[in-house]
Amino acid sequence: MxxxxxxxxxxxxxxxxxxxxxxxxxxxxxxxQASSLAFGxxxxxxxxxxxxxxxxxxxxxxxxxxxxxxxLSQWRSSWLSREGVAAVLTYPVALAFGLIxxxxxxxxxxxTPLALASMVMSAVTVLCTGKIYATLKTIPQWHHPLTxxxxxxxxxMTGCAVLAAVATPFGRFQVxxxxxxxxxxxxxxxxxxxxxxxxxxxxxRHTIADAxxxxxxxxxxELPHTNINFIQKEMGYVVARKHAETLRSLVKIALVIAAIxxxxxxxxxxxxxxxxxxxxxAAATVERWLFFAEATHxxxxxxxxxxx
Amino acid sequence: MTSLPAATxxxxxxxxxxxxCVGCQxxxxxxxxxxxxxxxxxLSDAKPRSDEPMGTWLNRIHGYEVQEAGRDxxxxxxxxxxxxxxxxxxxxxxxxxxASYKRAEDGIVxxxxxxxxxxxxxxWACPYGAREYDxxxxxxxxxxxxxxxxxxxxxVEEDRVPACVKACPTGARSFGDLGDANxxxxxxxxxxxxxxxxxxxxxxxxxxxxxxxxxxxxxxxDPLPKPDGxxxxxxxxxxxxxxxxxxxxxGVNETDLSDRLEG
Numbered sequence: 001m002x003x004x005x006x007x008x009x010x011x012x013x014x015x016x017x018x019x020x021x022x023x024x025x026x027x028x029x030x031x032x033q034a035s036s037l038a039f040g041x042x043x044x045x046x047x048x049x050x051x052x053x054x055x056x057x058x059x060x061x062x063x064x065x066x067x068x069x070x071x072l073s074q075w076r077s078s079w080l081s082r083e084g085v086a087a088v089l090t091y092p093v094a095l096a097f098g099l100i101x102x103x104x105x106x107x108x109x110x111x112t113p114l115a116l117a118s119m120v121m122s123a124v125t126v127l128c129t130g131k132i133y134a135t136l137k138t139i140p141q142w143h144h145p146l147t148x149x150x151x152x153x154x155x156x157m158t159g160c161a162v163l164a165a166v167a168t169p170f171g172r173f174q175v176x177x178x179x180x181x182x183x184x185x186x187x188x189x190x191x192x193x194x195x196x197x198x199x200x201x202x203x204x205r206h207t208i209a210d211a212x213x214x215x216x217x218x219x220x221x222e223l224p225h226t227n228i229n230f231i232q233k234e235m236g237y238v239v240a241r242k243h244a245e246t247l248r249s250l251v252k253i254a255l256v257i258a259a260i261x262x263x264x265x266x267x268x269x270x271x272x273x274x275x276x277x278x279x280x281x282a283a284a285t286v287e288r289w290l291f292f293a294e295a296t297h298x299x300x301x302x303x304x305x306x307x308x
Numbered sequence: 309m310t311s312l313p314a315a316t317x318x319x320x321x322x323x324x325x326x327x328x329c330v331g332c333q334x335x336x337x338x339x340x341x342x343x344x345x346x347x348x349x350x351l352s353d354a355k356p357r358s359d360e361p362m363g364t365w366l367n368r369i370h371g372y373e374v375q376e377a378g379r380d381x382x383x384x385x386x387x388x389x390x391x392x393x394x395x396x397x398x399x400x401x402x403x404x405x406x407a408s409y410k411r412a413e414d415g416i417v418x419x420x421x422x423x424x425x426x427x428x429x430x431x432w433a434c435p436y437g438a439r440e441y442d443x444x445x446x447x448x449x450x451x452x453x454x455x456x457x458x459x460x461x462x463x464v465e466e467d468r469v470p471a472c473v474k475a476c477p478t479g480a481r482s483f484g485d486l487g488d489a490n491x492x493x494x495x496x497x498x499x500x501x502x503x504x505x506x507x508x509x510x511x512x513x514x515x516x517x518x519x520x521x522x523x524x525x526x527x528x529x530d531p532l533p534k535p536d537g538x539x540x541x542x543x544x545x546x547x548x549x550x551x552x553x554x555x556x557x558x559g560v561n562e563t564d565l566s567d568r569l570e571g
Contacts, residue, residue, distance in 0.1 A: 001432070063426020063446025070423055071404035074310045080429055081404035137398065137509055138435045206506065211435075213503050213517055214326075214374050214385055221384055222371030224336070227360045229368075231437040234428060298506070299437035302370060302389060 001139065002237040003292035006060040011129060012158070012284045014054030014087075015151065019159020020047040020166075021094060022122040023180075025115035027163075028101045032111055039170035040102025046166050048094060055087055079135055083128035090121040126155045133291075140202065140308065141295040146195040153191050154284045157184035161258060161280035164265065164273035173270035178262040181276060185262065189255045192287060196248060199294065204307035211301035220304030231299055238300075239293035247290050254283035310403045312396060313412035319487030320414045320453055321393050321514035322473065323496055327521045329480040331371055331386030335472035339367040339390075339451075342471035346456040352444040364442045366390055366451045367472055374520075385520055388481070390472070391438035391451035392505065392513035393417050399430035399439060408448075415487070415514060416455055421447045435509050458483070486514050 024043055027034075034040030059065040072088060074081040097114040099105045130151035133142040160181035167173050208218045228236070239247075258279035265272035298308045343366055344351040353363035367390040375382040393410075397417055400408045407424035410417050419430075419439075424447040431439040431448060439450045454470035457463065467474065473481045484493035493516075496502065502516035535541060 061427070063428075063441070063443075064424070067405070067423065067425045070406070070425060071427070074404050074406050077310045077312075077401040078404045080402060080427065084404060132402075132429070135398075135402075136433055138433060205508075208372075210508075211506055212372060212385075212387055213505055213519065214372060214387075215519075216374045216376040216379075217382075219373045219375075220370070221373040222331070224368035224370050224389070225365070227362055229362065230364070230431070230440045230443075234431060234441070235437075297432070298435040298509075302387075302437055 001292045001295040001297060002234050003289045004061050006057045008285060008288045008292065010054040010058035011151075012054070012154075012281065012288050013050045013057070015126060015129070015155035015284065016158035016162055016281060017047050017050030017052075017054060018090075018122040018126050019155040019157070020050065020162045021090075021159070022119045022156070023159050023163050024101065025097065025118035025122075028097065028111045028115035028118075033100075033108055034102045035172055036170060037103050039167065039172050040098070041104075042170070043163070043166050044094070044098035044102060046162065048091075048098070050162070051087070051090070051094075079128050079131040083125060083132060086121065086125040086128050090118075090125055093117045093121050122155075123152075126151055138298045139295045140205065140298075141199045142291075144195065144198065146191055146198065150188070150191050150195055150287075153184060153188040154287060157181065157188040157258075158277075158280050158284050160184050161262075161273070161277040164262070164270075165277035168265075168270040168273050173265070173273065175266050178266050178273065178276070181262045181280070182259050185255050185259045185280070188283075189252065192251065206298055206301060206308050208301045208304070208306050211298070223303070232303060235297040235299055236303060237293060238296070239290070244290060244294055247286055247293075251283050251287045251290070254279045254286065258283060310400050310406050310408060312400060312410055316395075316410070316412055316415035316487065318414040318485045319393075319395070319514045320416055320458070320484070321486045321493070321516070322390075322453075322470070323482040323484070323486075323493045323502060323516045323518060324388055325480040325482075325500070325518040326385050326387060327480075327518060328478045329369075329386040329388060329476075330478055331369055331384075332477060333369055334475045334477060335388060335481060336365060336367045336369050338471045338475035340365055342454060342457070343449075343452070346452075346454070348449055348452055350442070350445065351449060352442050354443065364440045364449050366438075366440065366449060368437075376523075383520070383523070388472075389436065389438070390515075391417060391453075392436055392511075392515040393451075393453060395512035395514060397511055398433040402429050402433045404429070416453050417450065418452055418455065419448050419450055421445070424448055435506050435511070436513075453483075486516065 059068050062068060071081055071084045075085045097118045100107050100110050100114060130148035134147040137143050164177040164181060167177060212218055258276050261272045261275040261279060265276060296308050301308050340351055351364040355361055367388060370387040370389060372385045372387055373382050374385050393415055400410050400417060405423050405425055407420045408430050426446040428441055431441060439448050442449045457470060458468050460468060469483045473483045482493050482496060484491045486493055488494060497516045500518040502518050504513045
C-alpha cells in the first residue's frame, strides 16, 4: 500500500493526542484539579492540537474535503464513519474536561466523571482507527489480530512520552509518567515485534491462480495498460525487503532510546523527557510508514504477484 | 445508505467466457467511450499523448500465460476485469458517506459522484481492483453495468445491454439476471461450470467467469509423404536441381555486385 504522508501524520499525531488526553483523564482522577492553570491549559492545548492537526491532515488526502461532514452519516456500517463520529463527540467532552480540570471553571465534582468520559472517548476513537485497517480482508497484513492492539499501544506510548515532556517545563514531572511510558514502550515494542514475526511467517492465502480461477501455473503475460494506473499507484507500492529491515531496526532503536531517556529523566534530569517524546514520536512515525509500505493488497495478484 | 439490502429482486451481472475472449480490447474501449459521456462522465485522462498516459478505465483486459499440469507448452488466456457487482461488497459497507450503494431492485453497485468525498477506502476494500479514482474530479468511478443503457427506452431492445457486451466481437460477454435460474446467463454458467473469483473472500460476486475449454491438440503437423520413385517425382527433382544451380550462379553475381557497392 502506498504510504500516504497525510494518513501517517494523521494516525500518529491523533494517536498521540488521544493517548495524552486519556492520560490527563487519569491524572484528573488521581490528583483532581490540575496543579497549575498554565500546566492544565498547555497540556489540554497540546492534546487537542495533536488531535486536530491529525484530523485536518486526514482530510488532505480527500478528493472533496468540503464534503467531509458527510462521513459522519454511515456509522451503522463504516468504521471510518464511526471514527469521524467518535472524534467529533470527543471534542465537547475534551473542552468540558479541559475547562474544569485546568481550573478555569471551578466544579471539582465533575472532574472524575468527565475524566472517565475522556478516557472512554479516546479509547473508542483509537479503536475505530485501528478497526478501519483491521477489517480490510483484502490486506492480510492489516486483517490481523495485532493491528488494533498495536494502535492502542502506540497511542498510549506516545501519549505518555508527550505528557512527561509537557509536564517538565512546568515543574510537574512525576516519576509515574516515565514509569508508565516505559511500560507502554515495552508493550508497543513486544506487540510490534510479534506482529512483524507473524507477517513474516504467515503463509500467503491466495495465489495468482486463485485470483483468476485458472488451473495450472499462471503468469502475467500482458498488462492491460502501458503505464501504471490508479490501482498500481495506490496499492502496488512494495517496499524492498532490505529497506524494510533497516526501518524496523530504526523503530526498535528509537523505542530503546525512548526507554533509556525515560529512565534517565527520572534518575538524572526531567528535561530528558523531551528526548523521550521525540524518540517515541519518531518510532511511531516510522512504524506507521512501515505499516502501509509492508501491506500487500490482494489485487496485486492480477498484476502478476504470485502470492498474497 | 451503505448498509446492504437484505436481498435484491434481480442479480444483474455479466458472464465472461475466457475460452473465446481474444483480448481485442473492444469492450474496454467501448466502455471508456460510453462511460466518459454517460452517468459516469468524465472518465478523465492525464497526459494521454505523453510517454506516461494515465486515465480512469472501468474495464481492464489482462493477459495470462497458463501452463497446465503435465504439459510442456502453455496457452494465453485473455482476462477482462471489471466490477463483479458482489452480493456482499465491502466496498459499499466501508463507505463513510453513503455515496456507495447497492441497489435493492437489481443488485447494481453504484457511486453517487455528488456525495463521494474521494477517501479511496472503497478501493482498498475491493479485492478485484474494480474501482478507480478519478484524480481531476476527486471521486471514485466504477462499472455501472451501463445503468444508463440497460433501462434506456430511447434504445431499441437489442441495444439495452452494457456497452462492453454490445461491442464484444466474439460474444465472450453475456449480460442478464444471474438471480433467475432459468435466465440464459444462469444456464450458461450451469453448462460451462462458471465460477466466482476469490470466493473465500466472502464477497459473493455476481459476475461469473467461464473457464477455458480443454485443449483438443488438433494442430499436429501431418508427416511428409514418403518418396515413391515415380516418373513425375523424378521430373520435379530434376527441375528442382536445375533451378537450384541457376540460383546459385545468380547468387555469385549478386555477391560480386554487393561487394562492389559496399567497397
